[in-house]
Amino acid sequence: MFGLEALDLARIQFAFTVSFHIIFPALSIGMASFLAVLEGLWLKTRDSTYRDLYHFWLKVFAVFFGMGVVSGLVMAYEFGTNWSGFVEFAGNVTGPLLTYEVLTAFFIEAGFLGVMLFGWNRVGPGLHFFSTVMVALGTLTSTFWILSSNSWMHTPDGYEIVDGRVIPINWLDVIFSPSFPFRWAHMSIAAYLSVAFLVGASAAWHLLRGNDNPAIRKMFSMAMWMALLVAPIQAMVGDAHGLNTLEHQPTKIAAIEGHWENVPGEPTPLILFGWPDMEREETRFKVEIPVLGSLILKHSFTEQIPALKDFPKEDRPPAYVVFWSFRIMVLMGLLMIATGFWSLYLRWRHHLYENKAFLRAVMFMGPSGLIAVLAGWFTTEVGRQPWVVYGLLRTKDAVSNHGVGQLSLTLISFVVVYFAVFGIGTVYALRIIGKGPHTGEGKQSTAGGPGHDRHTKRPLSATNAGFEQGHTHDDLDRN
Incomplete structure (x- = not known):
């Protein structure tokens, strides 16, 4: 096929x-x-x-x-x-x-x-x-x-x-x-945020159509409070999860970062965008910010993170998948945080239920939680390749003989x-x-x-x- x-x-x-x-x-x-x-x-x-x-x-x-x-x-x-x-x-x-x-x-x-x-x-x-x-x-x-x-x-x-x-x-x-507490917390919070934005989007849709009643307003208000309070917490949990992954699955982090090799004595930059090329062993068309990779993952201005070339080719995950799935997840998270703070501003100005631009934004954010869940799951599972049980059993040895x-x-x-x-x-x-x-x-x-x-x-x-x-x-x- x-x-x-x-x-x-x-x-x-x-x-x-x-x-x-x-x-x-x-x-x-x-x-x-x-x-x-x-x-x-x-x-x-x-x-x-x-x-x-x-x-x-x-x-x-x-x-x-x-x-x-x-x-x-x-x-x-x-x-x-x-x-x-x-x-x-x-x-x-x-x-x-x-x-x-x-x-x-x-x-x-x-x-x-x-x-x-x-x-x-x-x-x-x-x-x-x-x-x-x-x-x-x-x-x-x-x-x-x-x-x-x-x-x-x-x-x-x-x-x-x-x-x-x-x-x-x-x-x-x-x-x-070692990874369980971080992954359980990350997934549970992701489920809460997925529902919060689904509820918020449905309320926004009704408000835009003129279906305005106390129940609609209440569920919209509750959803926006959830976005404001929980989305930043999810970002902190995600950071802790990343540090745990760096400790136990450094190859995955290198693929997520699209980082191929370290320059002696230089901190690791953060690659915002690019295309990891597995054959050429480089990230093409990359846009990067100096030092920021070390700062985020090592909380240091000098320490380097592992690079893909530090590991054998047969142990590297497909970087082009996890590189972009991770960025989609992060983008959804940042948009959730921005939506929460936007709602706080409108609540302070007493325009939470009337601002049509905001209502349309929340409506389009409805599937954002589920998109983030899927993107995060792809990052986690594809980033584990070529292993089913990390370091113990390869995927090719786990499949049935069909x-x-x-x-x-x-x-x-x-x-x-x-x-x-x-x-x-x-x-x-x-x-x-x-x-x-x-x-x-x-x-x-x-x-x-x-x-x-x-x-x-x-x-x-x-x-x-x-x-x-x-x-x-x-x-x-x-x-």
Whole structure:
């Protein structure tokens, strides 16, 4: 297929499926916590705006959560079908870690998701809020175990190799490998920012169309506060993550920087733009700032960072990919920070909801969080090449013995099915967002009340009538 080998097709297939999968869990993680905050504020203040927003975003969460589960199941099978060498070598580590994810995160989510989606008028307000918090905790727990497994592949620790297989000797070192705390924090914050800008963009879209109500304003205000406060924190976490990567994966940093060789006695410049040429071993058309590379990565005006020519050719990642994916991620982060400070200025001038230029900017920033997540993931995973387990197992030794024809067929099938299924799901979620929250959504009706509306509902009825029939905590005094 297009002159590609079986290894190339297996890598493309996994990259394609993981790119789809990472989007929906990121949205589920951020949105679950957002819903917990909304319901907590509703219970504390009795402000119906928070209740209306909770019901509105719960519909969207249900769709994203379902697509995240479906896309994740496929990847579990891919490990066995396409990467049997990896499973045989590292299965004693990654298998238990993924099992822990099922035994903790999945059980938490499965146990409380039904109450969260359909229990608003069936259980007391305290239990319903507890269920929402537990689902949010479950999503973060899932992130914990997935990132623990993936981080171990980047910075393996707590193991020994016996008969060509990894054997865990210290599970705390395995779980909390050197890169794990930075990567878990970076990914979790990225999920929150992704949802913040999705929420902010949807509110901006409604405000530009003249759909101005307290719920729209509230969710826009909350999103902009999140951008202002959390985006700078993400930049600091990213800096710490970079320093950790420099210590444990210096080749990746050299590729990210597009830095090929050091000049004796000179600090390392920062290359802003250019094209890393793997054959010529140079970054062409580069625009650089002297000294800044050393200052950012070594916090020094004199120390040099490792260069790509310091490592054998066979150990270098494809620098042209990680060089640009990293810059896309950083650009999105800088735009998020700028958006947050712009919102602060407009809030001070009392024009936050009326400035059309700002509203259009926020609307176009809607996918920025997800773009940053994908770009960051490409930087991390492609930058690890040519290793699957860094320094221990090469990608070419991890792939299953499949033919080009088999992998071509499955790749084409995945592309067709994924765009059909997840395309439809995404359009459906956007249609829900396009309708916007309405004042009074979830109010008591004659059909409902705690313990009265017990009609069986379809799983996705949470997206329509299920929230229009008596889903309210207005009966708090009766519980």
